[in-house]
Amino acid sequence: MFKYITKRLYQMILVLFVVSIIVFFVMSFTGDPVLMMVTPDATQAQIDRARTELGLDKPLITQYFIFVKNILRGDFGKSYVFKQSAIKLIIERMPATLELVFVSVLLSIIVAIPLGVFAGAFPNKRSSKTIMLGSLLGISLPNFWVGMMLIFVFAVHFRVMPSSGRGEVVNFLGMRISIFTADGFKHIILPAVMLSIQSLAILLRLTRAGMMEVMKQDYIKFARSKGVLQNSLLFQHALKNALIPVITVFGIQIGKIIAFATVTETIFSWPGMGKLLIDSINRSDRPVMVAYLMIVAFIFVLLNFIVDIVYTSIDPRIDLR
Amino acid sequence: MVEKLLEVKDLKTYFHTFKGIVKAVDGVSFKLNKGEILGIVGESGGGKSVTGFSILKLIDDPGKIENGEILFNGENLVNKSEKEMKKIRGSKISMIFQDPMTSLNPLYTIQQQIGEVLKIHTNMNAEQRKQRCINLLDDVGIPQPEARLKSYPHQFSGGMRQRAIIAAALAAEPELIIADEPTTALDVTIQAQILRLMKKLVKEKNTSLLLITHDLAVVAEMVDRAIVLYCGQVMETGKIDDLIHQPIHPYTYGLLNSIPRLNDQKKRLSQIEGMVPNMFELPKGCNYAPRCDYCQERCLKEEPKIREIYEGHRVSCHYPLSREGSHE
Ligand SMILES: Nc1ncnc2c1ncn2[C@@H]1O[C@H](COP(=O)(O)OP(=O)(O)OP(=O)(O)O)[C@@H](O)[C@H]1O
Ligand code: SF4
Numbered sequence: 137m138f139k140y141i142t143k144r145l146y147q148m149i150l151v152l153f154v155v156s157i158i159v160f161f162v163m164s165f166t167g168d169p170v171l172m173m174v175t176p177d178a179t180q181a182q183i184d185r186a187r188t189e190l191g192l193d194k195p196l197i198t199q200y201f202i203f204v205k206n207i208l209r210g211d212f213g214k215s216y217v218f219k220q221s222a223i224k225l226i227i228e229r230m231p232a233t234l235e236l237v238f239v240s241v242l243l244s245i246i247v248a249i250p251l252g253v254f255a256g257a258f259p260n261k262r263s264s265k266t267i268m269l270g271s272l273l274g275i276s277l278p279n280f281w282v283g284m285m286l287i288f289v290f291a292v293h294f295r296v297m298p299s300s301g302r303g304e305v306v307n308f309l310g311m312r313i314s315i316f317t318a319d320g321f322k323h324i325i326l327p328a329v330m331l332s333i334q335s336l337a338i339l340l341r342l343t344r345a346g347m348m349e350v351m352k353q354d355y356i357k358f359a360r361s362k363g364v365l366q367n368s369l370l371f372q373h374a375l376k377n378a379l380i381p382v383i384t385v386f387g388i389q390i391g392k393i394i395a396f397a398t399v400t401e402t403i404f405s406w407p408g409m410g411k412l413l414i415d416s417i418n419r420s421d422r423p424v425m426v427a428y429l430m431i432v433a434f435i436f437v438l439l440n441f442i443v444d445i446v447y448t449s450i451d452p453r454i455d456l457r
Numbered sequence: 458m459v460e461k462l463l464e465v466k467d468l469k470t471y472f473h474t475f476k477g478i479v480k481a482v483d484g485v486s487f488k489l490n491k492g493e494i495l496g497i498v499g500e501s502g503g504g505k506s507v508t509g510f511s512i513l514k515l516i517d518d519p520g521k522i523e524n525g526e527i528l529f530n531g532e533n534l535v536n537k538s539e540k541e542m543k544k545i546r547g548s549k550i551s552m553i554f555q556d557p558m559t560s561l562n563p564l565y566t567i568q569q570q571i572g573e574v575l576k577i578h579t580n581m582n583a584e585q586r587k588q589r590c591i592n593l594l595d596d597v598g599i600p601q602p603e604a605r606l607k608s609y610p611h612q613f614s615g616g617m618r619q620r621a622i623i624a625a626a627l628a629a630e631p632e633l634i635i636a637d638e639p640t641t642a643l644d645v646t647i648q649a650q651i652l653r654l655m656k657k658l659v660k661e662k663n664t665s666l667l668l669i670t671h672d673l674a675v676v677a678e679m680v681d682r683a684i685v686l687y688c689g690q691v692m693e694t695g696k697i698d699d700l701i702h703q704p705i706h707p708y709t710y711g712l713l714n715s716i717p718r719l720n721d722q723k724k725r726l727s728q729i730e731g732m733v734p735n736m737f738e739l740p741k742g743c744n745y746a747p748r749c750d751y752c753q754e755r756c757l758k759e760e761p762k763i764r765e766i767y768e769g770h771r772v773s774c775h776y777p778l779s780r781e782g783s784h785e
């Protein structure tokens with residue numbers, strides 16, 4: 137187990153290293169940040185001075201090594217716009233995003249698993265077919281459109297839900313969290329619904345497919361011949377087996393939820409790091425973009441690691457080596 | 458003193474498929490006494506498994522028990538609800554499946570899978586259940602049972618898994634065990650061990666056993682009586698010695714002739730010609746007619762009815778054989 141974890145840690149570092157290369161060089165080809173920063177009537181001399189100040193006049197390779205050196209010290213540079221540490225900006229906004237992602241993931245799981253189990257165990261029932269139709273809609277409707285429809289219906293037409301912001305926040309473990317206040321909870325519902333719909337539908341379909349496969353297995357029939365009750369048959373004997381392939385895919389789905397949070401946060405003016413990213417892209421605020429990408433890459437890698445651990449702890453046939 | 462445990466009367470289990478109705482079990486009747494071992498034999502597709510699953514009412518869509526009675530201790534299981542059946546499954550009647558490699562849940566330990574039966578059907582506490590699991594594993598001949606409790610199925614060999622499955626089937630001391638080809642997936646030496654073990658355990662506890670197999674050689678050593686199924690119908694039934702030494706139905710005779718060990722006086726091994734008929738287009742008259750060496754006009758027109766030839770021996774054939782190989 138220990139050996140496995142150290143091996144995985146090495147892999148994680150390697151992946152992050154590769155990501156840093158890609159991020160840095162791709163960033164270097166996207167627009168000239170200097171032009172965005174200086175006033176439109178700046179002279180060439182002023183532009184050049186800004187360029188030197190930012191270190192953008194050095195060769196790319198040198199810039200990259202400076203970049204890596206700084207990252208290792210936790211320094212992603214200063215935001216061109218806010219004149220503040222980029223990483224601090226991101227971390228300030230991270231709780232809002234993580235909260236939204238957490239609620240969305242939870243919502244997906246709570247809704248998708250029971251429905252998926254039901255639809256997989258009783259595929260011929262009419263309700264199962266309705267569930268499947270619903271999930272198909274969930275997958276195919278464009279995300280941003282769903283968000284806008286939610287705002288239109290619940291915030292504009294019926295005026296029952298707020299359409300933007302986080303509402304009231306409280307301090308929790310040093311983070312500003314909104315789900316613990318009634319107002320904040322109300323604010324998170326619509327964005328969380330929008331953000332979860334697609335992954336919910338995918339999780340549901342995967343669970344159903346897994347269940348359908350598992351229900352045909354001999355061990356299910358054997359369990360039935362032992363008189364195992366319906367609930368324990370479906371949610372223990374069958375679901376546990378059905379989830380093994382689902383878990384891997386769902387790990388990737390959580391990553392996708394984080395990525396899609398940028399869109400949701402923009403639509404709902406949710407003050408998270410996704411919205412910060414979009415704002416930074418609009419302003420060519422390169423250090424913030426880079427910091428965001430590196431942080432998200434780190435979260436992805438960490439998620440994958442956790443998924444693998446969960447996966448191996450469920451399936452005794454996998455030997456950790 | 459023989460006491461009747463199970464009586465199946467005119468059981469019909471049909472599958473309503475897209476292509477048509479499959480009469481997997483079509484009017485099967487038999488009795489099983491307490492402590493008796495009854496064999497169900499026949500070729501693949503004869504309806505043996507479906508008969509077994511029908512008794513536990515584990516027939517899934519599109520299958521349905523259409524007709525008949527399954528009297529277990531005098532109570533008709535056909536009329537029982539799913540809830541009542543759950544109480545019977547595992548406690549009064551349990552089942553052993555063909556493939557030990559796939560019948561155990563890969564994600565649960567051996568102890569969990571045997572203990573589950575006790576958890577559902579007895580009032581034992583966790584400690585008692587553990588002790589009982591150890592005893593059961595010991596009974597079925599698994600060495601160092603205590604150390605094996607926490608093993609997962611993939612850590613067991615096929616033979617050991619089947620022993621664990623037998624332990625689970627015996628856990629709640631059922632009155633009837635249905636074993637569907639329990640040794641077909643195992644190699645020959647293990648087969649013999651498992652069969653001997655089953656016979657011993659069943660006889661010790663006076664449990665009845667319904668042994669489903671396509672292998673008459675297996676049946677010969679194990680069972681007291683046997684029924685021969687073909688296309689969902691009983692062809693012949695009687696004491697195993699009579700069936701083996703004096704088969705009366707041409708189909709039983711054909712089955713016997715295709716076993717090497719039982720007719721060593723013959724040089725060549727014969728085989729039943731032809732194939733099991735398509736279940737959607739069963740022949741008119743006798744189902745066996747297209748393959749039968751003794752088929753006559755009447756067999757093609759009229760379906761034979763099962764009748765008693767002598768005490769305890771029943772046959773469904775217009776022209777039963779009198780002595781081995783010869784005709785009446
Ligand atoms: N779920 C099902 N749907 C349709 N037909 C089925 C189904 N299950 C069984 N049958 C049909 O019922 C008939 C009897 O099947 P059964 O499994 O009882 O045969 P068997 O005697 O046990 O054969 P084997 O030796 O291969 O196990 C077969 O013709 C089979 O095609
Ligand atoms: S009834 Fe006729 S065809 Fe059928 S088994 Fe008897 S002799 Fe053969």
Ligand SMILES: [Mg+2]
Nearest residue numbers: 505506507637
């Ligand atoms: Mg079978």
